[in-house]
Amino acid sequence: MSGGSERSPVPAEDDSDTGGLDYDYDDDEDEIEAFAEAQLGGEDGELGFNDSLNGEVKPRILLMGLRRSGKSSIQKVVFHKMSPNETLFLESTNKICREDVSSSSFVSFQIWDFPGQIDFFDPSFDYEMIFRGTGALIFVIDSQDDYVEALNRLHLTVTRAYQVNPDISFEVFIHKVDGLSDDHKIEKQRDIHKRANDDLADAGLEKIHLSFYLTSIYDHSIFEAFSKVVQKLIPQLPTLENLLNIFISNSGIEKAFLFDVVSKIYIATDSSPVDMQTYELCCDMIDVVIDISCIYGAFHCLDLIHP
Numbered sequence: 001m002s003g004g005s006e007r008s009p010v011p012a013e014d015d016s017d018t019g020g021l022d023y024d025y026d027d028d029e030d031e032i033e034a035f036a037e038a039q040l041g042g043e044d045g046e047l048g049f050n051d052s053l054n055g056e057v058k059p060r061i062l063l064m065g066l067r068r069s070g071k072s073s074i075q076k077v078v079f080h081k082m083s084p085n086e087t088l089f090l091e092s093t094n095k096i097c098r099e100d101v102s103s104s105s106f107v108s109f110q111i112w113d114f115p116g117q118i119d120f121f122d123p124s125f126d127y128e129m130i131f132r133g134t135g136a137l138i139f140v141i142d143s144q145d146d147y148v149e150a151l152n153r154l155h156l157t158v159t160r161a162y163q164v165n166p167d168i169s170f171e172v173f174i175h176k177v178d179g180l181s182d183d184h185k186i187e188k189q190r191d192i193h194k195r196a197n198d199d200l201a202d203a204g205l206e207k208i209h210l211s212f213y214l215t216s217i218y219d220h221s222i223f224e225a226f227s228k229v230v231q232k233l234i235p236q237l238p239t240l241e242n243l244l245n246i247f248i249s250n251s252g253i254e255k256a257f258l259f260d261v262v263s264k265i266y267i268a269t270d271s272s273p274v275d276m277q278t279y280e281l282c283c284d285m286i287d288v289v290i291d292i293s294c295i296y297g298a299f300h301c302l303d304l305i306h307p
């Protein structure tokens with residue numbers, strides 16, 4: 001997670017990095033900080049999440065997990081095009097960061113990035129307010145670390161969140177799997193899946209559904225996983241899938257994705273299974289398009305329009 005001072009809106013010139021594509025990252029860090037201080041300090045419990053967010057309600061995605069599990073790296077790599085190696089220099093975050101992601105009518109949500117060390121179950125911290133407006137909760141587990149504590153924390157987080165809002169999608173990212181062999185990955189996933197579900201069953205909460213993903217910022221797995229999380233927040237998904245089915249059956253095209261170009265999240269695909277290699281190929285092609293449009297694209301067009 002980046003230090004709080006680094007979480008500033010993307011500067012204007014960054015538009016050129018995306019070929020002038022419109023991407024609105026709107027950080028209201030001061031508001032969040034004020035909220036967190038108010039909540040954690042217990043001095044001003046009246047400041048609520050929705051009060052400070054200029055009235056607009058977007059689906060909220062929470063990024064939670066222990067310290068150094070990789071939450072901020074995920075956000076930076078997926079939404080800020082940071083190179084994975086640069087995340088090595090990210091500082092630990094000590095406050096909640098909210099980010100608005102609005103690049104199209106389908107991709108419009110907020111990401112709330114929680115510092116690992118925060119005790120949001122502190123009685124003075126209004127977690128009900130947090131979970132009430134949440135669409136998806138991503139819990140990040142560092143697969144290269146001992147995950148017993150992470151699983152305890154996952155259980156606590158999920159059960160509390162479910163009590164407040166049973167409609168939340170619970171997504172578990174078994175993260176940093178780049179350091180593991182294929183066999184080891186499957187083994188870890190199986191173990192984490194079993195332990196997490198056993199914990200829920202012991203608490204009589206087997207109706208809570210957890211989705212698991214093996215992720216790494218060093219390959220496309222993080223983009224694929226985030227795509228699936230975001231898709232669950234898009235009410236028009238069945239319609240989009242149908243349209244893509246019609247498209248491939250009438251065009252002879254093998255596979256179709258509807259992409260959010262800037263983040264490389266795919267918003268929908270036809271109903272045939274997703275093959276990682278095809279997805280990666282499409283992502284690479286998008287990078288080429290972005291690079292070329294940076295050189296020849298909208299930026300220069302704007303020069304022509306407004307000389």
Ligand SMILES: Nc1nc2c(ncn2[C@@H]2O[C@H](COP(=O)(O)OP(=O)(O)OP(=O)(O)O)[C@@H](O)[C@H]2O)c(=O)[nH]1
Nearest residue numbers: 001068069070071072073087088092093116216217
């Ligand atoms: N190998 C590997 N390292 C990763 C991956 N994702 C993140 N990291 C590294 O994990 C470290 C911690 O990442 P952060 O993003 O700062 O973790 P965080 O969960 O935001 O940490 P806090 O701010 O303390 O809560 C950094 O050194 C990252 O480079 C990954 O997929 N694979």
